[in-house]
Amino acid sequence: MDPITLCVNDKNVCQALSPQNQSWKDSLSESPTYRQSIGKSMFPTNIKYIFDGEEICNKEDDAENVIILEMSEGGQVESVEMISDDFELLRFKNNGENPLLDTTVQGNKLNIDLELDVVSKFRELSEITADLSLEELVNVYKIQNEQLRSIYNSIMK
Amino acid sequence: MLGRGSPGTVAGDAGTVLDARKGDAGGVPRAVQGGIPAHPEFAVQLAGLEGQMGVLSVPRGWGWSAGGLPGAVCAQGWHRGEVDQGSVECWCFGVRLVSDLQRWQDKIDREVELLDSVRNELSSPDGTRDSAVLGDYISRENLDLLRGRLEEIPTVETHIANITNQYRVMVRKLEEKLLQGKVRSLSKCFDRDLGIENEQVALLMTEYHAKLLLLEEELVELLQSLTDHFDKCKLLLQLSASGTESDSGRKSTDYLELLEVVQTDDSQLGAITRALCDTIDDIDAHLLQFQKLLDTKTGQLDKSLFAVQEVILQFEKNVEYLTIFQDIGQLITNFKELCGQDIQLVQGLVDFFGKYRDSYDRLLQEAQRRRQLSTRMQATISECLDELQTLQDDDFTKRTKFLEQNGNYLPENIWPDQIDDFSPLFTLEYTIKKV
Numbered sequence: 001m002d003p004i005t006l007c008v009n010d011k012n013v014c015q016a017l018s019p020q021n022q023s024w025k026d027s028l029s030e031s032p033t034y035r036q037s038i039g040k041s042m043f044p045t046n047i048k049y050i051f052d053g054e055e056i057c058n059k060e061d062d063a064e065n066v067i068i069l070e071m072s073e074g075g076q077v078e079s080v081e082m083i084s085d086d087f088e089l090l091r092f093k094n095n096g097e098n099p100l101l102d103t104t105v106q107g108n109k110l111n112i113d114l115e116l117d118v119v120s121k122f123r124e125l126s127e128i129t130a131d132l133s134l135e136e137l138v139n140v141y142k143i144q145n146e147q148l149r150s151i152y153n154s155i156m157k
Numbered sequence: 158m159l160g161r162g163s164p165g166t167v168a169g170d171a172g173t174v175l176d177a178r179k180g181d182a183g184g185v186p187r188a189v190q191g192g193i194p195a196h197p198e199f200a201v202q203l204a205g206l207e208g209q210m211g212v213l214s215v216p217r218g219w220g221w222s223a224g225g226l227p228g229a230v231c232a233q234g235w236h237r238g239e240v241d242q243g244s245v246e247c248w249c250f251g252v253r254l255v256s257d258l259q260r261w262q263d264k265i266d267r268e269v270e271l272l273d274s275v276r277n278e279l280s281s282p283d284g285t286r287d288s289a290v291l292g293d294y295i296s297r298e299n300l301d302l303l304r305g306r307l308e309e310i311p312t313v314e315t316h317i318a319n320i321t322n323q324y325r326v327m328v329r330k331l332e333e334k335l336l337q338g339k340v341r342s343l344s345k346c347f348d349r350d351l352g353i354e355n356e357q358v359a360l361l362m363t364e365y366h367a368k369l370l371l372l373e374e375e376l377v378e379l380l381q382s383l384t385d386h387f388d389k390c391k392l393l394l395q396l397s398a399s400g401t402e403s404d405s406g407r408k409s410t411d412y413l414e415l416l417e418v419v420q421t422d423d424s425q426l427g428a429i430t431r432a433l434c435d436t437i438d439d440i441d442a443h444l445l446q447f448q449k450l451l452d453t454k455t456g457q458l459d460k461s462l463f464a465v466q467e468v469i470l471q472f473e474k475n476v477e478y479l480t481i482f483q484d485i486g487q488l489i490t491n492f493k494e495l496c497g498q499d500i501q502l503v504q505g506l507v508d509f510f511g512k513y514r515d516s517y518d519r520l521l522q523e524a525q526r527r528r529q530l531s532t533r534m535q536a537t538i539s540e541c542l543d544e545l546q547t548l549q550d551d552d553f554t555k556r557t558k559f560l561e562q563n564g565n566y567l568p569e570n571i572w573p574d575q576i577d578d579f580s581p582l583f584t585l586e587y588t589i590k591k592v
Binding site: 135142155 | 462465466469472473475476479480482483486
């Protein structure tokens with residue numbers, strides 16, 4: 001079994017604005033906290049693990065995205081970095097039980113349930129925003145600005 | 158669209174609008190200070206919001222051609238978009254609202270004029286006092302409501318033209334200065350200085366990197382040979398020590414072979430040390446070069462990041478502007494709603510006044526009916542009175558005759574107070590209201 005369960009949410013506003021995603025579009029007029037909880041979720045399956053110190057042996061390996069996890073001795077995820085041509089990481093959350101805190105977990109087996117909020121490349125919006133109200137449009141820009149700010153801050157860290 | 162067919166067409170020249178504002182303290186346009194009788198607070202609020210947009214002052218001579226509206230605010234955002242009718246609706250009062258206001262103001266004016274022209278026949282039927290008109294009995298409070306709104310509209314439209322301008326300036330600035338300017342040049346600079354195509358970046362990533370790796374290997378090799386030499390010398394020393402102990406004078410072949418190797422190596426020691434020093438110098442020089450180039454690139458990166466920061470700040474500022482536009486839009490929507498409510502109120506009044514006139518007509522009929530009834534009642538009473546009088550006269554004659562024939566023979570107290578009483582049997586009191 002894979003030691004890591006991975007869920008990636010694309011928070012790009014385009015996902016919200018695509019015609020088949022009415023509920024997310026409705027959320028544009030909702031509060032920012034509610035907005036944060038939604039996105040297009042993906043569950044990457046073809047995961048290859050490379051551990052610290054290991055040489056990347058297979059040169060032909062064409063990994064699409066690289067996720068770097070920094071873990072504490074106790075198995076907690078301390079930081080996440082992402083190297084990708086298509087996505088930028090906004091924030092991460094580990095939903096797994098912490099084996100050190102939770103004694104009911106058998107042994108000291110790692111249980112990492114990682115949720116990544118990412119954003120795909122910004123796209124031209126004029127087509128899909130044509131029938132938005134001013135309020136919704138302002139919210140679209142607010143979301144994008146928050147994302148830009150977040151990416152910028154993570155670069156500057 | 159805006160202002161067409163409405164009083165006081167919107168100023169086509171942005172300069173005039175802004176000049177008016179510049180001339181006043183506190184950023185309140187003259188038109189507002191001039192005072193609007195009905196609802197000045199709206200314009201003041203609007204002006205306040207416009208004040209926040211002050212940064213976006215319109216360059217002189219940059220005119221706004223009538224016909225366009227900030228539909229793009231609703232529709233396109235950064236993108237310069239086509240004005241679509243739906244969003245225009247929410248910004249512009251439109252000809253309809255103005256004509257509705259006008260129509261209902263006219264209607265109520267006509268209605269009041271009618272009421273003022275009808276004399277109240279019931280107020281002074283004999284015409285002795287100054288007779289009142291129907292209009293005297295209504296409250297004059299809300300009759301000029303819509304006129305007030307209509308007077309306010311040119312000011313509001315001026316404000317709308319003003320913010321429309323500001324919006325256009327914002328979009329233009331965004332498009333030209335930020336997107337075509339800053340963002341494009343930032344992206345160009347980044348590609349040029351830090352992109353993978355950049356020669357220096359390629360130098361850092363490949364050539365310098367490879368060179369340093371090579372030098373590292375060289376260094377390792379030299380150090381390796383030095384430590385090897387050291388190990389051999391140590392071994393030689395051991396062999397020499399053990400040789401002297403076991404069989405003195407006779408050197409083992411191992412010892413002799415090693416000695417030869419060590420002697421050859423030793424002769425090269427100077428050259429190797431020199432090579433080592435050279436390599437170290439080489440590495441130092443390369444590292445310095447590498448560091449210098451890296452510093453340049455880091456500097457360029459910092460500059461780019463600073464520019465990115467600025468662009469993000471600009472984006473955030475523009476969203477703030479948009480929220481101000483949103484507030485203004487809300488104000489205008491509220492104003493429209495208020496106008497709608499006022500129209501409804503006036504519609505109610507017009508309806509009421511019409512019914513008032515109808516009911517007044519029916520009141521006159523009712524008064525007439527009551528008058529006729531009163532007359533009929535009077536006639537009935539007169540008839541009745543005549544008949545009673547006839548009976549009374551007859552009664553009087555009969556009493557007189559009775560007393561003449563029998564009065565002398567009847568004791569007075571046999572029917573006290575009645576025998577010689579000549580008062581009439583009936584009394585009739587009546588009132589009939591004069592209508």
